Amino acid sequence: MSARWRRIKRNTKRFSIFKSFHKTKDKRIIPDPDLKDSSKKRVYHTYKIPKIDAEKETKEPEPLIDVLDEKDEIIVVAELAGFNSEDSKIHVKDQRLILSTATLGRKYYKSLNLPKRVIPSTIRTTYKNGVLEIRLRKVNEEKTIDKMAG
Numbered sequence: 001m002s003a004r005w006r007r008i009k010r011n012t013k014r015f016s017i018f019k020s021f022h023k024t025k026d027k028r029i030i031p032d033p034d035l036k037d038s039s040k041k042r043v044y045h046t047y048k049i050p051k052i053d054a055e056k057e058t059k060e061p062e063p064l065i066d067v068l069d070e071k072d073e074i075i076v077v078a079e080l081a082g083f084n085s086e087d088s089k090i091h092v093k094d095q096r097l098i099l100s101t102a103t104l105g106r107k108y109y110k111s112l113n114l115p116k117r118v119i120p121s122t123i124r125t126t127y128k129n130g131v132l133e134i135r136l137r138k139v140n141e142e143k144t145i146d147k148m149a150g
Contacts, residue, residue: 063108065099069115074136076112081130083108088127090134092120097134117141 068075080088080101088101094117100109114136122137 063110065110065112067112067114072138074114074116074118074138076114076134076136078110078132078134079130080108080127080132082106083130085125085127085132088132090123090125092118092123092136094118097136099132099134 063081064079066077068077076097076099078099083101083103083106087103088099091098095114097112097114098110099112100107102108117139118136119139120136124135126133
């Protein structure tokens, strides 16, 4: 065996955990009651074992939602990548839209205030490439006339 081969084998990737183990050395200085001189202290080494397969607690980003106010309708565009359109539930009442969906590992719930009152029975949805588009027709508001006849 050559010296080069031994150097390569000594620094393999599988021993990288041991390198991080030695880097996390924690020194704690504790006064020893047996020593008469208080300036002399023993140093105890404690080692922290790194977590190898620990789950990283990451927060998933919340899906983006846009509310567009058109002339006759309100359009809500939601990015729901990774969810099925069959699993999503949409509830509409007056000026409130509730969007909820779930899969095996993820859940999503969002309640939105709409800019105008809408008719819940006129809801139209399209789901394409992870983008859910909801179209709601606005309520026609009757205007009152404040003029005297005659």
